Amino acid sequence: MVNLHPKRSDEPVWWSLFGAGGTWFAxxxxxxVLVLGILVPLGVISPEAMTxxxxxxFATSFIGALFVIATLSLPMWHAMHRVxxxxxxxKIHAGVVGKVVCYALAFLITALSIIFVFMI
Structure with a gap:
């Protein structure tokens, strides 16, 4: 017998954020890290370019704000989905509470990154 009213899953939303975060992080x-953590300190890129x-x-421009927000929030969604x-x-079955805590933490980081970018 076919269930005519199947329960809808919210997993596609979390999996899409997981995939976007993993792709961004990879x-x-x-x-x-290469540019800001290695090339600038070694002098390959002029330090004046990174004043x-x-x-x-850059961070207050539209593209820069999106870049900063995505750099902070997408890997967090990926990590919390993995957690x-x-x-x-x-075999730690935290149930709905664990799911809410994980995704609420990722949402908090996303919200804070948006707030901090607009406060600059």
């Missing part, structure tokens, strides 16, 4: 974060005023101008499912794999 492709964008290493380049950001506070230029960084603040949520990792607890299940470790």
């Amino acid at each position: 492709m964008i974060t290493p380049v950001t 506070y005023d230029r960084a603040a101008d 949520h499912h990792g607890m299940h794999d470790l």
Whole structure:
């Protein structure tokens, strides 16, 4: 017998944020670390190109604000989804409370990153 009213799952939302966060963390974060953490300190990229005023101008532009928010929030969604499912794999069945805590923490980081970007 076919269930004519199946329960809708919220997993596609979390999986899409998980996928976006994993992709961002794998492709964008290493380049950001390379540029800001290695090339600028070694002098390959001029330190004048990374002054506070230029960084603040970038972070307050539309594209820069999106970049900063995505850099902070997407990997957090990825990590919290991994934590949520990792607890299940470790036989720690936190149920709905664990799911709410994990995703609320990711949402908090997202909200704070938006607030901080607009406060600059």
